[in-house]
Amino acid sequence: MKITRMKDGEVSVIPETLDDLWHLKYIIERGDLIFATTKRAVEVASDKIRPDKPEKKAVRLGIRVEKVEFHRFSNRLRVSGVIEHGVDVGSHHTINIEKMTEVSIIKEWKKDQLERLKEAEKSSKRPSVIILTIEEGYASIGAVMEFGVEEICTITRSYGKRGERDEREEFFNEVYRALKDCTQDVDVVIVAGPGFTKKDFLEHLKDAEMSKKIMVEGSSSCGMPGFIEVIRRGVLQRVFEDFRLTKETKLIDEVLRRISKGEAVAYGFDEVKKAVEYGAVETLLVVDEILREERDKGTDIDSLLTDVERSGGEVVILSSEFEAGKRLLHIGGVAALLRFSI
Secondary structure, three states: OEEEEEEOOEEEEEOOOHHHHHHHHOOOOOOOEEEEEEEEEEOOOOOOOOOOOOEEEEEEEEEEEEEEEEEHHHOEEEEEEEEEEOOOOOOEEEEEEEOOOOEEEEOOOOHHHHHHHHHHHHHOOOOOEEEEEEEOOEEEEEEEEOOEEEEEEEEEOOOOOOOHHHHHHHHHHHHHHHHHHOOOOOOEEEEEEOOOHHHHHHHHOOOHHHHHHEEEEEOOOOHHHHHHHHHHOOHHHHHOOOOHHHHHHHHHHHHHHHHHHOOOEEEOHHHHHHHHHOOOEEEEEEEHHHHHHHHHHOOOHHHHHHHHHHOOOEEEEEOOOOHHHHHHHOOOOEEEEEOOOO
């Protein structure tokens, strides 16, 4: 994320990655005023009896936001609302925000939203990471994103009784080709999986440039469970210490551990509010989707966050797209690690 302006309640940004668009989904909210260049049908005066179909032209519009949708697979953020500045004032319009689209946001900024912007700007300087999990006849490749690990592809192959060695070699070749296709601009490739297959694959690998990027890690499974296991082991922490996925996973693991042991923890809004009143909250965890919903409903969720910080606690917003956030949603979407039991 590139921040080009930050003054008087207006922040202008240029999203550079899919992650950045995901961040903007939780920053742009109902009631905000956003400006961006977009395409809209503009009627041209004509003396024809049957006028030509209006031509779509690039115009800069300011719309009052009513709805925000993140379309991950089309690589765009759709922001809909009523036009307040530009042509056709009063009409509805949808702005498609894509990578490298500059957008200006005018609003009453909340602390966590500004921190999220700065975090997105900081993360653009972090190394990009691909995880390959591999076992006999099965491999899965995933890209580490700010919102989780997105599976790129899987490769499967059954080994027959005859020509098993050739089949295995062809499987390794296919995995290598898939890996090469998605690691052109990647800084780190983590290879994980059970048994010795990963070691055999690396011995098969003859790509010197790719070999320089590779880190090897053990895991008991492949695919998405394997990706999550790799993250839990803290491998990403060794790549870049402050990466949010590792932190989120460790925090939710600690929440669930304390729940099972009956230790100092609160979950669900009623329990958490009570803990905040006692000044007992050390770390407050909230899922971004829940935070957005509560703000839309006009609840006092921001007062809750402020009270935690005033008492010296930390507020952590978890991604609803990643496993840690999904696990927290199962217990109400909000939880707190406490300094003492209440």
